[in-house]
Amino acid sequence: MTEHDLVRELAEKNSSKIVMLVADGLGGLPMEPGGRTELETAATPHLDRLAARGTSGSSVPVLPGITPGSGPGHLGLFGYDPLHFKIGRGALEATGIGFELGPQDVAARGNFCTLDAAGLISDRRAGRIPSEESFRVVERLQAVRIDGVETFVKPVKEHRFVVVFRGPGLDGGVADTDPQATGVAPLDPQPATPAARRTADVAREFVRQARGILADEKKANGMVLRGFAAKPALPSYQELYGLRAAAIAVYPMYKGLARLVGMTLVGQAQTLAEQIDELAGCWNDYDFFFLHFKYTDSTGEDGAFAEKVKRIEELDAALPRIEALRPDVLVVTGDHSTPSRLKSHSWHPVPTLLVADTCRPDGLGGFSERECLRGGFGIFPARHLMLLAMAHAQRFGKYGA
Amino acid sequence: MTEHDLVRELAEKNSSKIVMLVADGLGGLPMEPGGRTELETAATPHLDRLAARGTSGSSVPVLPGITPGSGPGHLGLFGYDPLHFKIGRGALEATGIGFELGPQDVAARGNFCTLDAAGLISDRRAGRIPSEESFRVVERLQAVRIDGVETFVKPVKEHRFVVVFRGPGLDGGVADTDPQATGVAPLDPQPATPAARRTADVAREFVRQARGILADEKKANGMVLRGFAAKPALPSYQELYGLRAAAIAVYPMYKGLARLVGMTLVGQAQTLAEQIDELAGCWNDYDFFFLHFKYTDSTGEDGAFAEKVKRIEELDAALPRIEALRPDVLVVTGDHSTPSRLKSHSWHPVPTLLVADTCRPDGLGGFSERECLRGGFGIFPARHLMLLAMAHAQRFGKYGA
Numbered sequence: 065m066t067e068h069d070l071v072r073e074l075a076e077k078n079s080s081k082i083v084m085l086v087a088d089g090l091g092g093l094p095m096e097p098g099g100r101t102e103l104e105t106a107a108t109p110h111l112d113r114l115a116a117r118g119t120s121g122s123s124v125p126v127l128p129g130i131t132p133g134s135g136p137g138h139l140g141l142f143g144y145d146p147l148h149f150k151i152g153r154g155a156l157e158a159t160g161i162g163f164e165l166g167p168q169d170v171a172a173r174g175n176f177c178t179l180d181a182a183g184l185i186s187d188r189r190a191g192r193i194p195s196e197e198s199f200r201v202v203e204r205l206q207a208v209r210i211d212g213v214e215t216f217v218k219p220v221k222e223h224r225f226v227v228v229f230r231g232p233g234l235d236g237g238v239a240d241t242d243p244q245a246t247g248v249a250p251l252d253p254q255p256a257t258p259a260a261r262r263t264a265d266v267a268r269e270f271v272r273q274a275r276g277i278l279a280d281e282k283k284a285n286g287m288v289l290r291g292f293a294a295k296p297a298l299p300s301y302q303e304l305y306g307l308r309a310a311a312i313a314v315y316p317m318y319k320g321l322a323r324l325v326g327m328t329l330v331g332q333a334q335t336l337a338e339q340i341d342e343l344a345g346c347w348n349d350y351d352f353f354f355l356h357f358k359y360t361d362s363t364g365e366d367g368a369f370a371e372k373v374k375r376i377e378e379l380d381a382a383l384p385r386i387e388a389l390r391p392d393v394l395v396v397t398g399d400h401s402t403p404s405r406l407k408s409h410s411w412h413p414v415p416t417l418l419v420a421d422t423c424r425p426d427g428l429g430g431f432s433e434r435e436c437l438r439g440g441f442g443i444f445p446a447r448h449l450m451l452l453a454m455a456h457a458q459r460f461g462k463y464g465a
Numbered sequence: 466m467t468e469h470d471l472v473r474e475l476a477e478k479n480s481s482k483i484v485m486l487v488a489d490g491l492g493g494l495p496m497e498p499g500g501r502t503e504l505e506t507a508a509t510p511h512l513d514r515l516a517a518r519g520t521s522g523s524s525v526p527v528l529p530g531i532t533p534g535s536g537p538g539h540l541g542l543f544g545y546d547p548l549h550f551k552i553g554r555g556a557l558e559a560t561g562i563g564f565e566l567g568p569q570d571v572a573a574r575g576n577f578c579t580l581d582a583a584g585l586i587s588d589r590r591a592g593r594i595p596s597e598e599s600f601r602v603v604e605r606l607q608a609v610r611i612d613g614v615e616t617f618v619k620p621v622k623e624h625r626f627v628v629v630f631r632g633p634g635l636d637g638g639v640a641d642t643d644p645q646a647t648g649v650a651p652l653d654p655q656p657a658t659p660a661a662r663r664t665a666d667v668a669r670e671f672v673r674q675a676r677g678i679l680a681d682e683k684k685a686n687g688m689v690l691r692g693f694a695a696k697p698a699l700p701s702y703q704e705l706y707g708l709r710a711a712a713i714a715v716y717p718m719y720k721g722l723a724r725l726v727g728m729t730l731v732g733q734a735q736t737l738a739e740q741i742d743e744l745a746g747c748w749n750d751y752d753f754f755f756l757h758f759k760y761t762d763s764t765g766e767d768g769a770f771a772e773k774v775k776r777i778e779e780l781d782a783a784l785p786r787i788e789a790l791r792p793d794v795l796v797v798t799g800d801h802s803t804p805s806r807l808k809s810h811s812w813h814p815v816p817t818l819l820v821a822d823t824c825r826p827d828g829l830g831g832f833s834e835r836e837c838l839r840g841g842f843g844i845f846p847a848r849h850l851m852l853l854a855m856a857h858a859q860r861f862g863k864y865g866a
Contacts, residue, residue, distance in 0.1 A: 065548045067528065074531070117498060424494055424502070424813050427835050440814075442844035444529060451530030455812045462810055463527055464534035464547065465557050 089361030089402025111431035118419030121441025137399030143450030152293020159320030176284035242288035300326025364402030420456035481793035490762030490803025519820030522842025538800030544851030553694020560721030577685035643689035701727025765803030821857035
């Protein structure tokens with residue numbers, strides 16, 4: 065019996081409310097030996113108070129030592145084993161710019177490149193054309209027409225774009241066309257599996273028409289396509305947990321990830337305060353609320369230790385407003401660690417806290433990486449966090465008699 | 466290689482004795498924030514002393530957040546993954562009343578119901594007839610005769626009974642006949658799989674004859690059957706661990722679970738003192754001893770915090786007599802938590818202690834939920850407890866050279 069089959073079998077409905085507050089990249093490291101992490105440095109009176117009441121632990125996003133991207137990181141938090149459920153590169157890129165993939169879609173990441181007179185790649189990134197120029201070129205590609213297929217071309221940044229083919233019978237199994245070298249021609253889109261033959265034909269036709277349209281471009285007169293992928297087949301929160309789930313996020317990537325698991329996007333909040341306004345506003349309409357806070361990650365990525373500390377304090381200060389809504393289960397966690405010291409995502413476990421009346425006290429006095437190591441959840445796979453949230457919301461029946 | 470294959474490969478015999486004392490529903494919760502659990506409240510000088518000598522941990526019966534029934538809870542303690550090895554509802558019900566299932570048996574749970582003149586259900590529980598009346602009705606059903614099949618009908622409680630069909634080629638894949646509604650007829654037993662066709666025929670014939678016999682009953686003149694299940698295919702303790710295992714339990718359910726894994730039921734003890742008498746009496750005949758103590762669960766189910774505390778103290782007081790037998794490995798654990806506060810089984814990890822001369826000390830000063838979190842076994846799946854018991858009894862060879 066798989067974990068998801070078990071969830072489906074045991075899930076029950078009640079009137080409980082679960083809030084999952086994800087501080088992206090929450091976990092950190094000291095900047096020097098003997099020092100404190102960002103979370104240990106921050107003054108977090110509310111988190112500390114909640115930790116004394118709830119149960120804490122250290123969540124492992126994928127496996128010990130494995131650093132996740134945002135996709136696998138969030139899949140784990142949402143209860144999907146990130147080694148089993150994969151979001152293809154193209155699908156993730158489309159998701160990240162807020163393009164909502166449908167069941168008939170195959171998405172690919174595109175890079176504009178410069179081709180010489182012989183059709184060989186002279187610059188693999190089209191001189192890293194500025195985004196505005198890329199937007200203009202993408203606009204020209206809207207003229208592509210392919211029989212029986214709808215085509216969407218969307219700019220990302222600089223020379224990068226996304227193309228989505230929509231139509232019956234498409235398949236993500238098309239090989240990358242990027243030869244990863246200059247002085248050679250882009251590869252022809254080839255099916256990696258028989259099921260992708262038609263999709264490869266579609267991609268080939270797209271490239272052919274695009275070459276015609278862009279023939280007069282100085283820099284972006286060619287393209288390579290990578291990471292062909294359909295929308296991942298993820299069971300929805302509603303189907304799996306029986307939860308009506310709302311996502312209150314600021315950035316397209318996290319909205320997109322939430323949509324992939326069937327959450328409803330609520331509001332247009334631009335700040336944490338506005339996110340909590342939205343939370344309060346839709347409180348009666350949903351059972352589960354995913355709130356995403358980006359800045360603990362972006363400051364970590366910048367190596368801005370002091371800024372990350374401030375962002376953690378900003379998050380802490382916002383907790384009383386969430387508590388005032390009286391959620392039955394409040395989870396505070398991150399999708400991975402982003403230590404300022406490493407200026408990147410990392411594999412270190414993520415400090416995680418769950419507060420509910422059904423918590424067994426674990427005797428902690430505060431919320432930090434070090435405290436969480438001694439918490440009642442121990443060191444646990446992130447994909448089990450939703451099991452714990454459901455249990456503490458008393459939304460699971462008994463397994464076996 | 467599965468865990469069981471590994472066990473089979475490494476298991477060795479020696480003269481060691483392992484005692485597993487299961488305090489049903491041992492784990493608990495404080496009744497109010499900041500309070501103590503039942504185990505933390507109880508005076509347990511012997512457990513505390515043993516904890517200082519042994520190794521402790523928190524065992525997770527199934528998965529984090531999953532609340533087990535007695536079946537999956539005990540399967541985990543016995544070393545069988547409760548997600549892989551399942552005891553069907555009918556088999557568990559038969560087990561629970563002390564009916565020993567054989568390899569040719571299929572058991573189902575039965576409810577007597579009241580049928581109107583048109584054969585439609587007017588009362589799904591036959592007016593919840595008292596057990597004595599049900600016993601009388603069950604007695605009448607002993608007259609059923611089916612070609613090539615032996616039939617056992619046993620009363621459970623009130624309108625509930627168990628029917629077991631014994632014969633070659635029977636299969637548990639028969640759909641429930643309970644329409645879960647009044648004003649409709651019971652469903653006909655239908656095979657859910659081709660292999661169960663004959664079993665469905667047998668069940669149909671049983672119902673046909675029973676209807677004839679019970680036609681003059683005012684309340685219990687019909688029945689629905691649910692949870693058809695064969696005896697689960699569990700490798701035995703002898704085959705898996707090479708252990709001659711004895712079960713010393715008071716209640717039929719736990720005797721039954723022990724029989725399912727091939728333990729021998731010893732004695733007719735009705736009290737813990739008598740159970741320990743039996744333990745001493747059969748000490749030389751077995752290698753492994755499962756002692757089941759029910760009252761930590763039943764008091765928890767009743768929400769009787771103070772009573773559960775007393776039962777824990779009763780258990781603690783009995784330990785010196787067990788220690789006097791000088792078991793090589795003594796395990797004290799529970800099959801799940803039953804916090805008085807929740808008045809039910811729960812998902813919280815179970816405080817677990819193993820005492821042996823081979824223990825690595827973990828520096829704990831007592832035995833409680835909070836202490837166990839810092840124990841040497843950490844937070845671990847209950848199904849690994851038998852690996853630890855075997856290891857500390859030095860009954861495992863080395864894996865690989």
